[in-house]
Amino acid sequence: MSRFQKFLTGLTVAAAISAPAFAGDFRLSSSSVSEGDQLAVTQVFKGFGCDGGNLSPQLAWSGAPKEAKSFAITAYDPDAPTGSGWWHWNVVNIPADVSQLDAGASGNGGMPKGSLELKNDYGATGFGGACPPPGEVHRYIFTVHALGVEKLDLPEGASNALTGFMIRANTISQARLTAVYNR
Template sequence: MKTIKQLAAFATFLLASNAAVAAETGTAFKLSSPDIFEGQTLDADFVFKGFGCEGGNVSPALSWQGDPEGTKSFAVTVYDPDAPTGSGWWHWFAFNIPADVSGLPKNTTAGNGLPNGALELGNDYGAKGFGGACPPPGEVHRYKFTVHALGTVLDLDANVSNALAGYMVNANSLASSTITAVYHR
């Protein structure tokens, strides 16, 4: 029994030490934004224009730091797990963002701010690029803005499904960071 307690204490010490080193060296992979904040309501700029919503339909500025060693590319996704579809709702899926990129500007699209070589998939509104929040009236939905550091450049084209791309991103993710914002109407 004493050995188990000692092992547990040592494991706790190692975890705390690793967290402290990551904090000191800035190695923790972290997504940030001047436009969206954890648990906060999305601004009208990031709301869809259509389906009864009257927003600006632009993507927020995103930046990340502390990408792990071996990062070859990044993927950025925006996903609503609360959409009443049985499979959520993809608002944005960009991948093969070059490893030397550390963020995307506000209102990024394939012709505006998306780096060369990066690809965007179709969103669940049926268009390529970012599609803002527009949940059914009365319900609060969560919007998960996630960046993944990938150990490879994905061998996919811009016509694959979000499900297949999501599988490949998760299978090759070295680290990820998420900001979950909310919206309701």
């Protein structure tokens, strides 16, 4: 049996298809991103025709369930013209005692000890800012997931799809902010 097959064997069908709870007290806030507002140039990608700061936003969460053993953060654009959206950021294994990330933490040594940033859909590890095609308005969904496990044991080079699957299979609650960007 391959490592990947062993990895998937431990999952139960119920966990894989169950939807996470939305706890009313679990909240995500940010001094960098506001619900429904345009992202700042600091959160825009530098490349692909965009010229931004490519800095991860400040994020803070509160009211997480007591059962949370770790956190994951995702930033996702469901409007990207790919057929599967665009993953701008996937971070897993954030310790349960962490409740905030500073602006620019990704890629600058500011991530919590033990956390793991994966490759974004630009192909680089860490945060990759907004860069929609000219004339299009895209949504950017920042989500903090409270997980029922201390660590997601992902294989090296795990795809964003597999990472998303594992995050979802272990999420007990989540909180999100959605911003937009156009150029």
